[in-house]
Amino acid sequence: MKTTIEEVGDKIIVTLDGELDTAAAVGVDNKMTPLYEGKQKEIVIDCTRLEYIASSGLRILLRIQKQAQVNQNHVVLKNLSENNKKIFELTGFDSIFDFE
Numbered sequence: 001m002k003t004t005i006e007e008v009g010d011k012i013i014v015t016l017d018g019e020l021d022t023a024a025a026v027g028v029d030n031k032m033t034p035l036y037e038g039k040q041k042e043i044v045i046d047c048t049r050l051e052y053i054a055s056s057g058l059r060i061l062l063r064i065q066k067q068a069q070v071n072q073n074h075v076v077l078k079n080l081s082e083n084n085k086k087i088f089e090l091t092g093f094d095s096i097f098d099f100e
Contacts, residue, residue, distance in 0.1 A: 020057030
């Protein structure tokens with residue numbers, strides 16, 4: 001799993017590439033630490049290359065979303081595949097996040 005984070009203007013762009021499964025979750029969560037800081041930014045998570053997301057990956061995204069609300073940030077998930085959209089729908093996460 002490759003995770004890239006870059007700051008572009010007033011946005012933080014996170015690119016997820018690969019499978020966000022249990023094996024990758026700890027490394028990805030550690031890399032996401034800057035997103036938990038109190039910067040007022042829009043967080044865009046680009047899922048174009050996200051092949052699969054497990055429950056451990058959903059927990060990471062939920063943690064980002066909750067902390068973003070505390071920091072008055074906005075989180076948007078972008079370019080989810082149809083299979084990953086179904087996972088969000090089945091778990092009810094489609095009502096928690098904004099999608100693009």
